[in-house]
Amino acid sequence: MNIPTPFYRLFLLAVVTVSACSRNPVTGKREVILMSKEQEVALGQQSHPAVVATMGLYQDKNLENFINEKGKAMARISHRPDLPYQFYIVDSPVVNAFAVPGGYVYFTRGIMAHFNNEAEFAGVLGHEIGHITARHSARQQTSQLFGTVALIGGAILAPRVIGQNLDQAQQALQLALLSYSRDHESESDKIGVEYSSKIGYDAHQMANFFATIKRISDNAGQAIPTFLSTHPDPGGRYNRVHELAKDYQAKNPGKYEVDRESFLRMIDGILYGEDPRQGFVENNMFYHPELRFQFPVPNGWQHQNSPTQFQMAPKDGKSGMVLMLAKGNSLDEAAQTMVKELSLNVLESAKTTINGNPALVIISQQQQQQEQGQPQQQQTAQNTVQIGTHLIQYNNAIYALHGLSAASNFNSQFPVFQRVASGFRALTDSEKLNRKPERVQVKTAPRDGTFSEVMVAMGMPASRVEELGVLNSMKKDDRVTRGSLIKVVGR
Known part of the structure; x- marks a missing residue:
C-alpha cells in the first residue's frame, strides 16, 4: 500500500502546459492541443501504475484476451492507429469504463458483468477509443488533472475540506468543464458507433446499454438533470445513438453482429459486487479476511475501500482516518520512513501494545510546503494538519492507521482515533474469514x-x-x- 500524495505530484510533473496548434485527427479542424503525441503516451505510462495501485487488475485470461483482441482490431481502423494502445480490466464493482491519454483504456469488472453481448462492449470500447483519437482525453484529462489533483492534495493536506468544502470545489470544477465535456461525450458516441460498426457489430446495442446505465443511475438515486451533468443524459443518448446506428447502417449495408451467447458464456463466473477478500464493512466493523484483521468503523462514518488503503470519515469532514501498509521491517524503520515521506514534525511518540501486537503511537503535524513563487502562508492551528498515527506490527507486516484533523480540533478527535486503533485485532470468526464473493x-x-x-x-x-x-x-x-x-x- 502506498501513500497517495506522490500520485498527484507525478501527474503534475507529467502534464506539460506548452500549447501547440495542430489538426484534430477526427474532425480535421485545427485547434490548440496542450500535449504532443509523445507527451500523451508518457502521461498514460506514468498514470497507469497509479490506476493499478488504486483499483487493482482483475485476473481473467479469457476476458483479457477478448478485450485485447477487439481493442487491437478497433485501434487498427481508428483515426490514430499508431498509438500504443493497451486494454485492461480493473478490479472494481462500479459500472464504468475510462480512457487515459496515450492509448490506455480501462473497463471495470462491474461493467463487464453488466454487458449482455459483444456488441454492447464494442460500442463502449469505440466510445473510449474515440476520446483518445479525437484527443478529448489529452485536453480534458489535462484540465481535470490540474483541478482534481489540487482537490486531492487539499484533502490530504487539509482534511477539514473533506466534507462540504470539497463537494463545493468539485462542483465548481465540474461546471467549469461542462461546456466541452458534453460535446466530447456526444462526439465519442458518434465515433463509437462508427468504430464498433467497422469491426462488424450492431451499434444499436450500444444505445441499449445506455438504457442499462440509466436504470443503474435511477435505482441508485443519482439521476441528475441533463443541464447539470458533465455527461449527456443516458436517456437522451439512447435515442441519439439509435439514430446514429440507423443512419450508419443505411449508408453501409451489411451484417452486423450482436453475439450474445458467446459473450455470456465468457463472463460466466465473473466476480459481482464487492469482493470480501479485499475487505468489507458489516455492522460498523471492517473485516479483512485475507490479512486476517478487523477494527471498528465509528457509527455514521462514511468509508471507501481500495486495494491500497481503507478510508473513512464523518459527514462533517472535520476529521478522517486512513489505513495503509507502512514501509519498513520494524516499527522504528516504518516511523522514520513515514516522517520523511510525509514531511512530518513529530510532537510526541510512545511505544505500546494493541491487543498483544507491538505498536508505536506518533503525534505529528505536517509541515507546510511553500510553493515556488508564492508567499509563505502563516501556519495556524486552523490550517495545520495534525496526525495521530498508530503503527501496528501484525502478522509480519506493519500497518499505519492515521487519524487526521486540523490541529485546532485534534484534541477532541484523538479519542475517536484511539478507540478505532484499540479495536485493531486478529480476525478469527470463521464465517467472516470464509466469506465468499x-x-x-x-x-x-x-x-x-x-x-x-x-x-x-x-x-x-x-x-x-x-x-x-x-x-x-x-x-x-x-x-x-x-x-x-x-x-x-x-x-
Whole structure:
C-alpha cells in the first residue's frame, strides 16, 4: 500500500502546459492541443501504475484476451492507429469504463458483468477509443488533472475540506468543464458507433446499454438533470445513438453482429459486487479476511475501500482516518520512513501494545510546503494538519492507521482515533474469514414466463428482481423463453 500524495505530484510533473496548434485527427479542424503525441503516451505510462495501485487488475485470461483482441482490431481502423494502445480490466464493482491519454483504456469488472453481448462492449470500447483519437482525453484529462489533483492534495493536506468544502470545489470544477465535456461525450458516441460498426457489430446495442446505465443511475438515486451533468443524459443518448446506428447502417449495408451467447458464456463466473477478500464493512466493523484483521468503523462514518488503503470519515469532514501498509521491517524503520515521506514534525511518540501486537503511537503535524513563487502562508492551528498515527506490527507486516484533523480540533478527535486503533485485532470468526464473493452465473431458463417468474423459479429472491433485471437488461414483465441464457448471482 502506498501513500497517495506522490500520485498527484507525478501527474503534475507529467502534464506539460506548452500549447501547440495542430489538426484534430477526427474532425480535421485545427485547434490548440496542450500535449504532443509523445507527451500523451508518457502521461498514460506514468498514470497507469497509479490506476493499478488504486483499483487493482482483475485476473481473467479469457476476458483479457477478448478485450485485447477487439481493442487491437478497433485501434487498427481508428483515426490514430499508431498509438500504443493497451486494454485492461480493473478490479472494481462500479459500472464504468475510462480512457487515459496515450492509448490506455480501462473497463471495470462491474461493467463487464453488466454487458449482455459483444456488441454492447464494442460500442463502449469505440466510445473510449474515440476520446483518445479525437484527443478529448489529452485536453480534458489535462484540465481535470490540474483541478482534481489540487482537490486531492487539499484533502490530504487539509482534511477539514473533506466534507462540504470539497463537494463545493468539485462542483465548481465540474461546471467549469461542462461546456466541452458534453460535446466530447456526444462526439465519442458518434465515433463509437462508427468504430464498433467497422469491426462488424450492431451499434444499436450500444444505445441499449445506455438504457442499462440509466436504470443503474435511477435505482441508485443519482439521476441528475441533463443541464447539470458533465455527461449527456443516458436517456437522451439512447435515442441519439439509435439514430446514429440507423443512419450508419443505411449508408453501409451489411451484417452486423450482436453475439450474445458467446459473450455470456465468457463472463460466466465473473466476480459481482464487492469482493470480501479485499475487505468489507458489516455492522460498523471492517473485516479483512485475507490479512486476517478487523477494527471498528465509528457509527455514521462514511468509508471507501481500495486495494491500497481503507478510508473513512464523518459527514462533517472535520476529521478522517486512513489505513495503509507502512514501509519498513520494524516499527522504528516504518516511523522514520513515514516522517520523511510525509514531511512530518513529530510532537510526541510512545511505544505500546494493541491487543498483544507491538505498536508505536506518533503525534505529528505536517509541515507546510511553500510553493515556488508564492508567499509563505502563516501556519495556524486552523490550517495545520495534525496526525495521530498508530503503527501496528501484525502478522509480519506493519500497518499505519492515521487519524487526521486540523490541529485546532485534534484534541477532541484523538479519542475517536484511539478507540478505532484499540479495536485493531486478529480476525478469527470463521464465517467472516470464509466469506465468499458473489459471482455471475449464466444458466438456462427452466421455463417460459416473465422475467420475474423465471427469477423466482431459479431461486432468486423477489427483492433482487430489479437488480437482476438491470444485470440482464430486462424488465420484470419481459418474456423469457425456456432454454435461453440468463444471468443470476450466487456464491
